[in-house]
Amino acid sequence: xxxxxxxxxxxxFGALADPTRRALVERLAAEEGLSVSALARPxxxxxxxxxxxxxxxxxxxxxxxxxxxxxVSCRLVAEPMEDAxxxxxxxxxxxxxxxxxxxxxxxxxx
Amino acid sequence: xxxxxxxxxxxxFGALADPTRRALVERLAAEEGLSVSALARPxxxxxxxxxxxxxxxxxxxxxxxxxxxxxVSCRLVAEPMEDAxxxxxxxxxxxxxxxxxxxxxxxxxx
Numbered sequence: 001x002x003x004x005x006x007x008x009x010x011x012x013f014g015a016l017a018d019p020t021r022r023a024l025v026e027r028l029a030a031e032e033g034l035s036v037s038a039l040a041r042p043x044x045x046x047x048x049x050x051x052x053x054x055x056x057x058x059x060x061x062x063x064x065x066x067x068x069x070x071x072v073s074c075r076l077v078a079e080p081m082e083d084a085x086x087x088x089x090x091x092x093x094x095x096x097x098x099x100x101x102x103x104x105x106x107x108x109x110x
Numbered sequence: 111x112x113x114x115x116x117x118x119x120x121x122x123f124g125a126l127a128d129p130t131r132r133a134l135v136e137r138l139a140a141e142e143g144l145s146v147s148a149l150a151r152p153x154x155x156x157x158x159x160x161x162x163x164x165x166x167x168x169x170x171x172x173x174x175x176x177x178x179x180x181x182v183s184c185r186l187v188a189e190p191m192e193d194a195x196x197x198x199x200x201x202x203x204x205x206x207x208x209x210x211x212x213x214x215x216x217x218x219x220x
Contacts, residue, residue: 006132009129014123016197017119017120017121018120022197076204078205081204082205085199085202088191089195090139091135091188092192092195094139094191095188
């Protein structure tokens, strides 16, 4: 169970470790059900290269593809990002602590 | 500027896409200033393998190393995780929306 969750986090963090894949997520968040070719249009890369990125996103459970006739459309599946955010949130006390410390230092100087 | 930020996010997400590296972050969050050998102890891998993971974490700005005599100690630098969490937080409305939808469906059935 723990290993399955770990593998899922690996895939989500790994999928988001690329600017093209993050841009694809952003696009799908703004516009639902885009076709693969519409998604690929703004990028200066080949359609197969974009499709490889979509494969990685799909492997991480971050997008779903649906075929209708000849068109494959994609939609965002945001839920796996919740786990990733939950993992990161555990460390929020560290950066808020350092903000508190900074604020205290600035106050002491004033 | 945007590219620098993107590269930083790439490195942070990439660094966290591995269970050993996430475990190292967890350990350093619990205990500050651990030596590299103390950090390596619980893992069933060689010291050089653990050091490679520490290199990746350091490259992402997530840990800092300090040498004192013969001992190198590591501490967590959590701030880069704040950017990653900020990026993910933009999509929180999607998973809360689907929770709302689920709740509404359950209510309609009750």
